Amino acid sequence: MGLEMARDPRAQSIVALHRFGLPSKLGSTDLIGDTRSAMLAELDKSDAALIKNDDLLSSGEAARAAFDFRQERKAARLAANAQSGAEKQQAKEAGSSEEKQPGNPGPGLPQQIYLEESKARLESALAADAGFVERLVWFWSNHFCISADKGGVRPLCGAYEREAIRPHVTGKFSDMLLAVESHPAMLLYLDNARSIGPNSFAGLRRGKGLNENLAREILELHTLGVRTGYSQDDVTNFAKVITGWSIVPLRQSPDHGGEFTFNPRMHEPGTHRVIGNDYEDRGFEQGHAVLLTLSKSPATANHIALKLASHFVADDPPRSLVARLASRFLDTKGDLKEVSKALITAPEAWDPAPTKLRRPSDWVVSSLRVCGVKPPDVRPILQAQNLLGEPLWRVPAPNGFSDNSTAWMDGLGQRLDIANQISRRVGDTLDPAAIAQNTFGPLLSNETKEALSRAESRSQALALLLMSSEFQRR
């Protein structure tokens, strides 16, 4: 993949498809050759990021269903305990030694919702054309990550992504920021739902107080970036500003439990100074005003630009590219469609040879796309992502999964195991050489081509293709 390759427009187009989008689906070759217009067209489709599926629950519905489910299961358990106690007594009296085994209750409703959402997300990625918008969804979902392992979040993960991320990937950064920080999943994940202003009505009465977690991560991870000049006082004051950003208690409201609410009884009264600006107490609008200021900050523009460039282009991206994206962000007041266009039209974004290792989720979805596999059951796919260290919607920490290739290098052996599983399932019915040609065109190295033709079986050839440097890097 030398320089002479990079000058070939068709080769460049294929590099771009892998770098910014997802590889061609089995049997579709129409994108190769004009990736850039395909991606620009995707950005202009207003609903390209949305998942249309009426069966999926809103976050409020999911939270209430999970709550009802827990209540019912609790009641059933209590009833069963009472009954089995009575039966044991009867059995004892009748001299029988048989004891009734408690039945396995099966996966809970939160897990079922999680699985349905995972399936919808996978299907969306498998159906996408160029896949650029889907990749943007993944990027922003990881930037504003949450974890299913935090109490109450599991049934909300999918709805969070559909409600707070997808509608805004080609919209305004400030809108996405507001949607994310006021979403019940984020308020649970970073503890703001129970943060109480010390001088609020609830604070004075119950003697409880602030939780700074969300305020800190908004500054450090979601907007300005670490070490950009804010102080501990800024964090504390910002935390006070967003007290009351909470969730309708599930016990109190069968109709709106689990939805976002601004609770004035938890809100810290007064004007607060955050990074040099005073914000008057206007209830919910006080926090909204801080978020708007943050979204316009040059530090935020730089932070987002660097993250985008290192996610899509290179671990250590060209500075000129980062500067270009940051200025586009500022000039357009955080219009993400324009920033995304700047990313795929910047010459620096196309030039470097592919060096980044595909992240596991990207690699798994890409493998399924080129093989034309549409798994009927999403669980093996989730297991594969778990094994590869990138479990869906289950980040180990609020900074999300790493964008650095070396972080994923250790999992190469596991990738081989999974490539082997996939190719043993479908490899014998496919033509690996044709898939390689369809996927890489002139980028396919002679070495890889030869290794595929020399493989002892079609399934071995397919495993080698999925593991090849061409397929691992982008």
Add this chain to the structure above:
Amino acid sequence: MIHQSNRRELLLGSGALFAWAYLPRVAQAECRDPRFLVIVLRGALDGLATVAPVGDPDWQRLRGENALTTEGATAALPLDSYFALNPAMPNLHRLYKAGQATIVHAVATPYRERSHFDGQDVLESGFIRPGSADTGWLNRALAGLPAAGRVNARQAFAVGPIAPLVARGPAPVLAWMPPRLPPASNDTVSRLVDLYRHTDPTLANALEERSALSAIASGAAMGDTAKKPQMAPAIPGAAVRAYFAESASAAAKFMARPDGPRVGAVAFDGWDTHANEGATKGRLALLLAALDGAINALEIGMGDSWKDSVVAVITEFGRTARINGTEGTDHGTATVALLIGGALKGGRVIADWPGLKEANLRDGRDLKPTTDLRAVMKGILKEHLCVDDHLLAQNVFPGSQAINPLAGLV
């Protein structure tokens, strides 16, 4: 774990559909309730290292230290005065001695090039040229099987997430899914490391480090591997043995049932031994031992039906007569077919032996084919499964009119 897949809908419009036109109206008489399992070895089995022509004066000259002989610590098991079996296969040897195994040597399909995929396509489709059909000869032969009122008589059994091509076709396939698929073979790992070395050294290092770690984890301490330089570290021998035996047991279990399928197919990978072939104590020996274990599992699993069974072990082509520069063998032409089962008139090596003299080798490198594998398979289909000549020549092995079924195998 069992799913029924009826491929008829998928094949509408394909030529295979016309097989139904030749459905015999009445069942032929005089057939027992036969079982026929095909084991496809993918990667090209070295027939000469499996059944060695120890009586051929040129044998040792060709293979040198790697030639199997009937002497020494790893002595081959004598079959007759001319041929001896790889010592990794004591079960096959026992069955051969009991008249329940027949070996056909210097055998090949009509394919004469050296590509695995195309060779496998010809082997399993039954057509003369690769890429001719998406159906296999075993499935198409089912149309000629006397139904005799039995359920499932025209159903094929297959192991694996997808049925081997030989079993695919218009007749429904009962597929059994092994609970665990075997791990990526060491062969795949070494091919990948080799590819990375030429294209991406960083990935080569990452994968090699991981392989070294797993070798330590699997108990192959550094000292051990130093003592056995032929053995690549971390050959998943146990996993391969388990997978072969498990697949064979499953096939036997289903096919032994009175209402079970009567034909089946299993494919085992890993036979492409280009480097460090290890015929007596390396990779090939491990694979042959695993195959021998599978044969044992079949005999046990078939129970009373073993007397009505034939198992055919076939491969896409053979390997070079000589050892190459990396202690392995390259793609060749003729090889062996192993026939095993209680229904056979066994205890024989069937070979029109071409000899190993320079002038007798095909292209100066391969064992020359003297028997057409289709004749052997047609012989079994005709005399064991009562499929008629016309169907065999027209639909099962199209264009094989001139190839007469080998008579007297069962």
